[in-house]
Amino acid sequence: MALAVMTAVRDRSAYANLALPAQLRRARLDQRDSALATELTYGTLRSQGLLDRIIELAASRPVDEVDPPVLDLLRLGAYQLLFTRIGAHAAVDTTVEAARTAGLGRAGGFVNAVLRKISSRSAQEWIDALREGVTDPIGRMAIGTAHPEWIARAFAESLGSAAGELPDLLAADDARPKVHLAARPGAISGEELALVTGGSEGTLSPYAVHLDSGDPGSLDAVKEGLAAVQDEGSQLVALAAARSPIVGEDEGRWLDLCAGPGGKAALLGALAEIEGASVTAVEVSEHRADLVREATRDLPVQVVTTDGRSPGLESGFDRVLVDAPCSGLGALRRRPEARWRKTAADIPPLVALQRELVDSALALVRPGGVVLYATCSPHLSETVSVVREISRRADVEVLDVRPVLSGMAAEPLDGMGEGPWVQLWPHRHGTDAMFMAALRRTE
Numbered sequence: 001m002a003l004a005v006m007t008a009v010r011d012r013s014a015y016a017n018l019a020l021p022a023q024l025r026r027a028r029l030d031q032r033d034s035a036l037a038t039e040l041t042y043g044t045l046r047s048q049g050l051l052d053r054i055i056e057l058a059a060s061r062p063v064d065e066v067d068p069p070v071l072d073l074l075r076l077g078a079y080q081l082l083f084t085r086i087g088a089h090a091a092v093d094t095t096v097e098a099a100r101t102a103g104l105g106r107a108g109g110f111v112n113a114v115l116r117k118i119s120s121r122s123a124q125e126w127i128d129a130l131r132e133g134v135t136d137p138i139g140r141m142a143i144g145t146a147h148p149e150w151i152a153r154a155f156a157e158s159l160g161s162a163a164g165e166l167p168d169l170l171a172a173d174d175a176r177p178k179v180h181l182a183a184r185p186g187a188i189s190g191e192e193l194a195l196v197t198g199g200s201e202g203t204l205s206p207y208a209v210h211l212d213s214g215d216p217g218s219l220d221a222v223k224e225g226l227a228a229v230q231d232e233g234s235q236l237v238a239l240a241a242a243r244s245p246i247v248g249e250d251e252g253r254w255l256d257l258c259a260g261p262g263g264k265a266a267l268l269g270a271l272a273e274i275e276g277a278s279v280t281a282v283e284v285s286e287h288r289a290d291l292v293r294e295a296t297r298d299l300p301v302q303v304v305t306t307d308g309r310s311p312g313l314e315s316g317f318d319r320v321l322v323d324a325p326c327s328g329l330g331a332l333r334r335r336p337e338a339r340w341r342k343t344a345a346d347i348p349p350l351v352a353l354q355r356e357l358v359d360s361a362l363a364l365v366r367p368g369g370v371v372l373y374a375t376c377s378p379h380l381s382e383t384v385s386v387v388r389e390i391s392r393r394a395d396v397e398v399l400d401v402r403p404v405l406s407g408m409a410a411e412p413l414d415g416m417g418e419g420p421w422v423q424l425w426p427h428r429h430g431t432d433a434m435f436m437a438a439l440r441r442t443e
């Protein structure tokens, strides 16, 4: 099953966190086997870059000279040998057997030889070998935590004076995140949702409930539309868009400029319903616009499928959320394969798009209204640099978003930085690494 998902990820750019649950449902494995399949699939995908370098050392050839299905087998075998308690014999034998089953019998000898070589050293010994000659601490940390170096470096830059937290942050990318639910405002309170689901209330968002495990889709509250699965940090973004101080009366014209698949639009829509406001939700992809329609059924949300850079809407919105398309580096814990799929070259075109979307939002918001800019990436080019550049405009004032967040939290908020923007962190807040900044148009 792990191999099937790895193949789908490699061949069809599938997302493991969608492909694996589908496989597990079909196969009806018991709980222990499901847990093992999950550990092998996610663990191998997360460690892929590190495993590849170890395979290169052991096989004495570059991985791009190895047939991709054989390479997947080696990765899966190496992961078991180095990072699980599965016995070396079992790991090697089942991998060679899997090669035969997959019609790759001729590669059996090669797989056997490479895996035996890998099993002759511990994970730490291989990591030490790869670190030979690497003196830079971030480079060494990247190797040891199976992260591409450019990502570890981007995280360190964003942590700034707190770069000492980098090991905790990198470790958080490998930890299984708790399930976060958002209680739908006006339908159920966070407290009630915690009671009916047996979860615990979040401390940052008044609507958040945390579950340790379980399939949230099977919960009555979720099936009945009283709650949705949503990271607590994402809830804060939608709430900040609805609660940041604007000048003048809120006439209830709210806009979500990048709405798909609709998590934040649904939360905004529920708040809008209570306050007599309405939300226009823009999404460029037709499929994702359909998902927004589905997520916001029964709410005062109108979905428009168009490009947010020139949506052709009448301006004068009181509030605009720009939850911009981004690298997603802040949600690596949810997407096992993502860290090896992204490259530093992905960032500049995203930044260009982010700037254009903020410009468009500022043209659509009325003077005195607020644009809430957010990303699920902590990369400074996508966060602070975008805001700094836009704040050079004479008609834009950057508000301190921290009091907006503390005004809603159940407990005093720690680790919100020096403002005016806020960067959330998995290792500090238990959320995805969401960034948010509130921009008020002054004239």
Ligand SMILES: C[S@@+](CC[C@H](N)C(=O)[O-])C[C@H]1O[C@@H](n2cnc3c(N)ncnc32)[C@H](O)[C@@H]1O
Residues within 6 Å of the ligand: 234, 257, 258, 259, 260, 261, 262, 263, 264, 265, 282, 283, 284, 285, 288, 306, 307, 308, 309, 323, 324, 325, 326
């Ligand atoms: C980070 S996601 C938004 C997540 C969403 N706010 C939620 O909470 O479910 C960014 C979205 O922007 C959309 N997008 C990308 N380019 C766009 C554009 N030019 N105009 C409008 N939407 C765009 C993407 O298709 C994607 O659905």
